[in-house]
Amino acid sequence: MKTNILMAILLMINSLTMAQERSAKVVLQLSSLTNSDSISIVAERYGQLSTRSDRTEAVYTAALKGKSAQFKIPVFDHPMRFQIRLDSKEPAAVKYGPGLFNLQTSFYFLENGDDILIRETNGHIECSGHGYEKIQLIDELNKLASRYGSPGSYNDHGKIKAYLDSRDTLFLEQVALVKKSRDLISPEMRSLLQAEVTGNYLSRFNILFNALKRSEWMKDSISTYRQQNRVSLDTARLNDEPVMGYSASYPFGLLAEYQLDSVVLANKAFDLAKCYHYFKxxxxxxxxxxxxxxxxxxxxxxxxxxxxxxxxxxxxxxxxxxxxxxxxxxxxxKDRDVIYQFSLTDKKGNKIPLSAYKGKILFLDFWFTGCGSCLHMPPVIKNVMAKLAGEPVVYLSISIDRSKAIWLKNARSGAYTTAGEVDLYTEGLGIEHPITKYFDITGAPTIILFDKQGRFVDLPEPAAARRDNGKRIIEIIKGQLAR
Structure with missing residues (x-):
């Protein structure tokens, strides 16, 4: 009995040790670099998980020695996506030159035991070492994709048909390429690449969704196209593959397919609860x-x-x-009073604790210079303020600009702000400020409403607010005032 327990403990320790030792080596030799001090690799466990954390995404930075950098990156028991990121000091002419641009905009994968050398010489990329085959394969898949573009026109039946036919051709070519390379990559990598290719194919209608909502002839055209059944998809097999949960594109492809069938072509409004229960x-x-x-x-x-x-x-x-x-x-x-834990900087450089606004409804308006949609929000906010004049509501205009000078200039211009708002700043931290990180604000415009006790009330959709000129926001705030 004691022997069995001891063996079990040793096996457990061995398993943990093996898990801890999972790693991959990457060496980058980039001859075109001129001003870089370092290079980074961004590793993503789930490809592109919307709710990112230190557990799901990590950045590894290595100092350059000559024009070479070495990495040893912890990996999991499945292929892990990564992207190369150059030093910000590198001039645009180098960053966006041939070879390096493709290297930075491509997503590759690492597996346990990989020892890969990626060498760039005068814009030409070469790979070698254990595991390099999947890097080459991904580059070839990307080259295939680069041959096919967008429809060009959303009012031309012929161009729409040509676009959809081209996506069929691309899918079939990419599937054939993965199949041809099956003996050069691991079974897990093969399944994951098939998932990426299939997810991108399922998402092919995304670019047409807005036009589809307005055009009956396009809906008929799409329905006819799908009935031709040129491409046969084996999604049932893919769904059973253990690595599907780690795909960057397959989950979004499934959601896009649902959106097309159950919403756009069915002429129905999107119902989140119904979609949720379908996938459940x-x-x-x-x-x-x-x-x-x-x-x-x-x-x-x-x-x-x-x-x-x-x-x-x-x-x-x-x-x-x-x-x-x-x-x-x-x-x-559900957190109460949490908004009062944060402070922001005003135009004079004073720290303003949001606890100063206790007992009032808070309207937070996040924006940044250059945000086109943000320019459309001031008229909406002005209407909300006019309809609720005299009520205990505080309107905070919060810039997530990195530059204080740019914030001050544009706050004064009134292009992004509304008279009567309190102008505040995330101190140059952008979306890395504690308030934006806590409330997961990754872009703008973003509006958040809090009640008089500092509890989260709503996250209104800016586009909807523009369409109804803030009517729903006014109703929400009036409901809170009546409590």
Missing amino acids: SNYDGYLRERVIMELIYNNKRQETDIAGLCKDALTYFENRDFRDGLEALLKVR
Whole structure:
């Protein structure tokens, strides 16, 4: 008995040690660099997980020795996506030159035991070493994709048909290339690349969605095209593959396919709860959890009861990272007084604690210089302020600009702000400021409403606010005032 227990403990220790030792080596030799001190690699466990954290994304930086940098990167028991990022000191002419531009904009994968050399000479990229075959394969897949563009016109039946036919051709060519290279890459890598290719194919209608909503002839054309069944998809097999939850594009492809079939072509409004229950009922495992987590996160501005969906999903979610993403959304919606823990800087450089506004409804308006959509928000906010004049509502205009001088200049111009708002600044930290990180603000415009007790109330959708000139926002605030 004691021997069996001892053996079990030793096996456990051995497993943990092996897990800890999983790593991949990458050496970059880039001859075109001129001013760089270092190079970074961004490693992403799930490709592009919307709810990012230190557990799901990491940045590794290595100092340059000559024009070479070496990395030893911890990896998992599945292929992990990575991207190369050059030093900001490097001039644009170098960054966007041939070879280096493609190297920075491509997403590659690492696996345990890889020892890869990526060499750039005069814009030409060469790879060698253990595991280099998948780097070459991804470059070849990208070259195929670069041959095919967008429709060019959304009013020309012929161009729409040519675009869709080209996406069929691209999919078939990429699938054939992955199949041809099957003996050069691991089974997990093969499945993941098939998922990436399929996810991109399923998302081919995304570029047409806005036009589809307005055009009946295009809907008929798309329906006819799909009935031709030129491409046969084996999504049932892919869904059973363990690595599907780690794909960057496959979960989004499944969501795009649902959007096309159940919303656009069905002439129905998108119903988040209905979409949620569809994926809950028809999928399982980590893939189901990944799709549902992305679905909820990317629709967090919907009027639907997001907190209710999060709570329901947490009853069956097993993946820790996906659970963390949902719990973060819930936390924002249930924490009391948390908004009062933050401070921001005013035009005079004074730290303004948001606790100074206790007892009043808070309207937070996040923006940055150069944000086209942000320019459309001041008229909406002006209307909200006019309709609620005299009410205990404080309007905070919060810039996430990196440059204080640029913020001050544009705050004074009135292009992004409204008279009567309190102008505040995230101190040059942008979206890395504690307030933007806590409330997961990754872009602008973003509006958040809090009640008189500092509790989260709503995250209104800016486009919807522009369409109704802030009517729903006014109704939400009036509802809070009546309590």
